[in-house]
Amino acid sequence: MGVSLEVEGTRFEIEDFLAAEREKDLLRFSTAGSVDDGKSTLIGRLLYDTQSVYEDQVRSIEGKGTTAPGQIDFALLTDGLRAEREQGITIDVAYRYFSTARRKFIIADTPGHEQYTRNMATGASTADAAVVLIDASKGVLIQSRRHAYIASLLRVRQVVVAVNKMDLIDFDEHRFRAIERDFSSVLDAIAADTGTPVERVFVPVSALGGDNVVHRSDAMPWYRGPSLLELLESLPAAHDKLSEHFRFPVQRVLRPDQSFRGFAGQIASGSIRVGDDVTVLPSGRGAKIERIVTWDGDLEEAVAPLSVTLVLDRELDISRGDLIAEAQAPATVARSVRAALVWMDQRPLDVTRRYLLKHTSQTAPAFLSSIDYRTDLTTLAHEPADTLHMNDIGAATINLLRPMALDLYSRNRGTGAFILIDPESNATVAAGMVTAAYASAATREGDETGAWGPVTAGEREARWGHRGAALELTGPQALIDSIERALFAVGAVTTRIDAANDTFLLHPEFLDLAARVQTESGLLALVVHANQSAMLTARVEGLELSLDAENPMRAVAAVHELLRRVGIFISTEKAGL
Amino acid sequence: MPVAEAETPVRSSSEFLNSQGRLSHLRLLEAESIHILREVASEFERPVMLYSIGKDSSVMLRLAQKAFYPAPIPFPLLHIDTGFKFAEMLQFRDNTAREVGAELLVWRNEPAIAAGTNPIVLDTKRCCGLLKTQALLDALRHYNFDAAFGGARRDEEKSRAKERIYSFRDSAGQWDPKNQRPELWNLYNGRIHPGESIRVFPLSSWTEMDVWQYIHEEKIPVVDLYFAKARPMYVRGEALLPIEQDFVAWPGEKPQMVECRLRSLGCSPCTGAIRSDADSIPAIIAELISFRSSERANRVIDHDQEGSMEIKKREGYF
């Protein structure tokens, strides 16, 4: 028996609606701006214009608020707690939900002041995109920079810049373009500092009038791009976790009887099939996947982020906190890490105290052996510091009292993130992102003689100043030589693979293999296709640049810039910029 | 306890993917909730699942079955019985617990019930305070539970929008909105001092629509009161009041048969029905789309006072 339904004059079958719902994916985005940039109004508008608020909620705010009579104060739709309403401000992260015909959205709405950094980091940690608000009549303020910085630090790859209150500047294109230029250079500087490229789009909007929020506006004929909502509908969802290596933190051992022993967890990244070889860390023992068990029946293959239960083909001593990883590409078992930290507690960081570090499903005691620097978010300068205060961002070296299997945050958001807990107050005091991992405990002198075990990606990266990558260069030989020389000069460990080699021409897969082996060892492999062209093409990790070969100085600089943008160089000093 | 046999049909995970090869939003929500259930069961000594018999509890219970399969659910279910629940609900509760094989605990604030507490004698706020909040706090203390799962969702109400997944409560069970821990990624800080506890909301990111769609896809049984049929009701203008309790009736008032259903299940004196002919889950979903008012609008209790949910939470309510 079919159930049909009429919405806005169109009749459709509910089964068709449900089928369409099954096609929807989920996009999480965070929002932030300075106080009064119009963030609440913007979100209220998004919810209202997508029919995501109920009539009784609209009725309950009609005639209230600060807007002109007859106008709805959309900000009231999103204003949460009483305490805030009394003070007339928002003070915490609030989550909102709406959906369109294409996807479901979860907004992590973060306030623009009081405990701002902490809240923004919380919102950004699970976000696929960040909507940064700028008040067009005021230009770029510190809060917008701060939000963009945090989004980049936490690897939110997409930044949508909503330039709001365009009505207050007569929808003027020139002023919009000026803000776009200003903020773009801010974003470039941020990407250089965090090593994470920031993809950005700018949209001129008026939240109050609804211009370019859900519907495209007639007031700005010079802007031909999509509305904010259209943009959000088209952004790629979730990080491409499937292309990352398989990681599975064990949450719980399930042992209902003698015949069954399974490891329950959520796939943090990658995918797994029955028969795959895995390594259990930190022990380093190997096994094969025998079964992938779920309540709905066994699976042949499972992908991130499904929650499943794995059964291995042999008895290994595995407990909560262990990591089951792809055998070909296991994680680093670290005794110490270097990490970016966002400090979130009233009580400042104290290097003489012990903290608890929670990473995936494991918790271990940790000491902060040194504070490497504090970042000034206005200038992006790294300043020496002996503590971090609430809302500070910095970097520190942390010794773990028990080895932990982890990855760099730049490679894996799930196995590269951690929180620090104060064991006395039990407060969550910091969010951390691993930037380098060492198999031995760090000493203040950086002495590596005590190190053991395989050299890790983090150790190579820390020493060489860049991570592994294959840079494909097509163009005149002489120019390619200068590019390599310039990279070598700033300390990059380069290798050169001539793509015109007979073996590679006959077996192109060998070329890929050679490049991959070198990349995985942390080398910067130049894959060279020499020709007589007047153009040079540089390609790395899906980004491509075409450059005029007649201007070698510019071409060399542009290649450096490209490597910096993609986050291959970990610091600007090493890149010589 | 039956254990999965290797000969259970092996499924391809492509069944979980939509036509674009991506996991649907329900699979993503399910995976996230299961992760939370497993974390809490592994990190706390005495967790319990608040089971309120409604649709959200039904989904939460199914997720718990999935999270620990093929092992049994490693914590008991707790129902706070105010004495004003519909008879059908209690029947359903007992059947469900038996079918799922879970231990069921029922707690009632007997002294308050014996004293004749009801929402007409007291106001709804004080009635809830005694029969729900006080009963809950007493039960948690009695059994010494250190973590309690609840089926609340962030889309239900404005003050819930800011609720954490791990909601920290002091030793009096109270909630301080200003003193909640930041939650980053999927890393939850479950450390507490003796006497403190947390409330955990595994369905935080679900919406009412998601819950109904999941019930539909997973064929999860729900109480019959959600489906429309002709039921005797006191009709007062727009409002339809269940006849379960005598004291609800005005002098001389007679019930009428009305085609109706309940949108959310609470105590009978405070839960209004809605006129509806939605007699199946697809029909309920269709109604939800056409019908633009929040589900709690039909519960008398949240209207008493602007921000009343927040006040109740501060006092220890879910």
Ligand SMILES: Nc1nc2c(ncn2[C@@H]2O[C@H](COP(=O)(O)OP(=O)(O)O)[C@@H](O)[C@H]2O)c(=O)[nH]1
């Ligand atoms: N002229 C104009 N005013 C706006 C616009 N958006 C928001 N406002 C006003 O700016 C003020 C602050 O807005 P609100 O949404 O509360 O800002 P928030 O503090 O960022 O959440 C309110 O008076 C809004 O009515 C806009 O697009 N144009």
